[in-house]
Amino acid sequence: MKSPKDTQITELAGRNRLASELQRAGIEVARPERDHGVDLVAFLDNGTFRACPIQMKVASRERFDVQRKYADFPELKLVYVWDVEKDKSSYFVLSYTDAENVAEQMGWTKTRSWRGEIKGPAGYGTRHVGEALRKRLESYKVTAPDDWKRRLFP
Numbered sequence: 001m002k003s004p005k006d007t008q009i010t011e012l013a014g015r016n017r018l019a020s021e022l023q024r025a026g027i028e029v030a031r032p033e034r035d036h037g038v039d040l041v042a043f044l045d046n047g048t049f050r051a052c053p054i055q056m057k058v059a060s061r062e063r064f065d066v067q068r069k070y071a072d073f074p075e076l077k078l079v080y081v082w083d084v085e086k087d088k089s090s091y092f093v094l095s096y097t098d099a100e101n102v103a104e105q106m107g108w109t110k111t112r113s114w115r116g117e118i119k120g121p122a123g124y125g126t127r128h129v130g131e132a133l134r135k136r137l138e139s140y141k142v143t144a145p146d147d148w149k150r151r152l153f154p
Contacts, residue, residue: 014058014081015039017089025148037073042152052077052152060085064133065125066099068114077152080137091142093151102136 116122
């Protein structure tokens with residue numbers, strides 16, 4: 001009998017992997033004591049202090065979702081961590097506005113879930129990432145350590 005998947009383990013693994021990637025790129029990481037939508041705070045402290053709040057979206061495979069509750073937090077970066085159970089994960093960094101634009105291009109902003117008419121937070125998500133979504137996300141993909149600073153601290 002297969003045991004149910006522990007999603008907390010997946011999120012912990014993703015947070016640790018993301019923190020490690022950021023530290024390799026020369027970015028410090030702090031973990032908030034409480035979760036009010038910020039999972040990590042990335043910061044630079046070399047001369048001038050700059051900080052960036054991060055909301056992680058961690059998945060063992062591919063998953064993309066946008067929750068409308070993050071619209072009121074313009075500084076927040078949504079960092080998607082895919083394939084956390086594999087040897088190499090994929091990372092995507094978007095602002096809420098970027099993620100909402102992707103949702104609009106995919107036609108998701110016309111759905112009942114986006115309007116908040118069904119149970120759960122208003123927004124849209126999918127575990128079935130197809131070629132059209134992959135193409136839209138390609139420009140947000142982190143492909144080298146230098147990408148982190150450019151994407152988190154524009």
